[in-house]
Amino acid sequence: MRLTIACPDALRDDANDLAMVLGFGPDDALTYVALNWQDEDGNLYAAASLDVPEAFTTTAQSGLQRPAWDTDNAISMAAANRAQAALVFSLTPVTAMPEKLTACVGDDALATLAAMGLVQVEVHL
Amino acid sequence: MRSVGSPLDGFGSPFGTRRGFSPASLFAGGTEGAWYDPSDLTTLFQDSAGTTPVTASGQPVGKMLDKSGNGNHAVQATSAKRPTYTAGSGLHWLAFDGVDDAIVTGDVDFTGTDKVSVFAGLQANVLTNAISMVAIHNSTGFNAFSLRAGSGANGTIGFSASSNTEISNATESGLSVPLLAVTSGTSDLASPVTTLRRNGVVRTTNVGPVGGGNFAASALTIGSDSGMLRRFFYGNLYGLIIPGKLASPAEIASTEAYLAAKTGVTL
Numbered sequence: 001m002r003l004t005i006a007c008p009d010a011l012r013d014d015a016n017d018l019a020m021v022l023g024f025g026p027d028d029a030l031t032y033v034a035l036n037w038q039d040e041d042g043n044l045y046a047a048a049s050l051d052v053p054e055a056f057t058t059t060a061q062s063g064l065q066r067p068a069w070d071t072d073n074a075i076s077m078a079a080a081n082r083a084q085a086a087l088v089f090s091l092t093p094v095t096a097m098p099e100k101l102t103a104c105v106g107d108d109a110l111a112t113l114a115a116m117g118l119v120q121v122e123v124h125l
Numbered sequence: 126m127r128s129v130g131s132p133l134d135g136f137g138s139p140f141g142t143r144r145g146f147s148p149a150s151l152f153a154g155g156t157e158g159a160w161y162d163p164s165d166l167t168t169l170f171q172d173s174a175g176t177t178p179v180t181a182s183g184q185p186v187g188k189m190l191d192k193s194g195n196g197n198h199a200v201q202a203t204s205a206k207r208p209t210y211t212a213g214s215g216l217h218w219l220a221f222d223g224v225d226d227a228i229v230t231g232d233v234d235f236t237g238t239d240k241v242s243v244f245a246g247l248q249a250n251v252l253t254n255a256i257s258m259v260a261i262h263n264s265t266g267f268n269a270f271s272l273r274a275g276s277g278a279n280g281t282i283g284f285s286a287s288s289n290t291e292i293s294n295a296t297e298s299g300l301s302v303p304l305l306a307v308t309s310g311t312s313d314l315a316s317p318v319t320t321l322r323r324n325g326v327v328r329t330t331n332v333g334p335v336g337g338g339n340f341a342a343s344a345l346t347i348g349s350d351s352g353m354l355r356r357f358f359y360g361n362l363y364g365l366i367i368p369g370k371l372a373s374p375a376e377i378a379s380t381e382a383y384l385a386a387k388t389g390v391t392l
Contacts, residue, residue: 027202
């Protein structure tokens with residue numbers, strides 16, 4: 001299933017630590033980068049979208065363990081746990097919130113973000 | 126800049142497909158560039174290190190090998206940003222989600238040429254007024270080119286090239302989605318002329334960009350703007366071929382016919 005996640009600016013660092021825990025390596029620290037989505041109140045979000053197995057939602061909400069590859073303690077497990085505590089899973093789109101990491105299921109990622117109340121904004125390089 | 130017509134507007138190519146044509150011939154003699162073929166599973170890997178091959182539809186693509194012989198392999202190290210290999214009805218493609226998917230090469234050195242041709246078999250799922258990059262080489266300034274779907278207005282695709290001083294964007298508008306097409310762009314900075322073709326037909330020819338110069342040595346980004354921060358492509362990529370030269374009419378016809386078969390398009 002496809003999961004689309006809206007990450008508010010304030011949670012980006014924590015969410016990238018969580019992405020490293022749930023992902024595959026240090027490069028997953030770049031999962032949430034560009035703040036190119038905005039809610040109706042002007043709050044900015046980074047977005048990610050990926051296909052995940054059904055078990056992912058359970059894994060993501062279970063106790064977190066430092067991955068075996070992270071022998072240098074690159075991951076802040078405290079940050080990853082903060083992001084996990086802010087995680088909201090939904091099988092249907094719900095409104096993105098600036099204090100939550102909102103993850104919604106939907107085949108069309110752009111349609112899911114729109115249903116979460118987000119519009120795309122241009123990032124200037 | 127003005128838009129000019131071509132005597133070939135509205136006509137398909139008279140050359141047809143050469144028997145046994147391979148896009149590899151576009152890179153003969155050391156022509157710089159890249160050729161990506163999602164139908165060739167030997168070129169696709171799930172991880173960016175290239176250790177885990179793609180074996181089934183639905184798997185992520187972290188590395189895609191360049192078949193041009195130039196070694197311009199494309200990678201995506203961040204797992205959430207990998208496009209998805211998908212197969213169905215005898216076709217094979219990379220699906221880009223329009224949110225964060227992109228795959229990028231190291232520097233592709235086009236500093237030895239002022240000419241380029243870009244061929245893509247694609248399906249665009251949205252063509253909004255936002256710019257969306259199918260592929261771009263160097264967005265940091267001039268001496269660049271990009272193939273776009275959309276291209277700044279609803280229902281528009283485009284091929285953009287820039288010289289030392291000016292950008293020329295050849296566009297076609299009035300298109301609806303999903304748009305399944307073989308799109309091609311050619312640019313000669315010396316002439317100068319920039320042309321957009323779709324499904325074997327010239328759609329727009331621009332005089333420009335003026336200013337001369339050669340193209341840059343820069344990363345080729347597939348699925349978003351350079352830097353992978355914005356302008357994400359939402360759709361399918363069935364093949365992408367970019368020789369650093371102006372393809373001949375016969376080469377254009379053969380390459381478009383090749384990609385049409387890969388894309389499921391009848392020219």
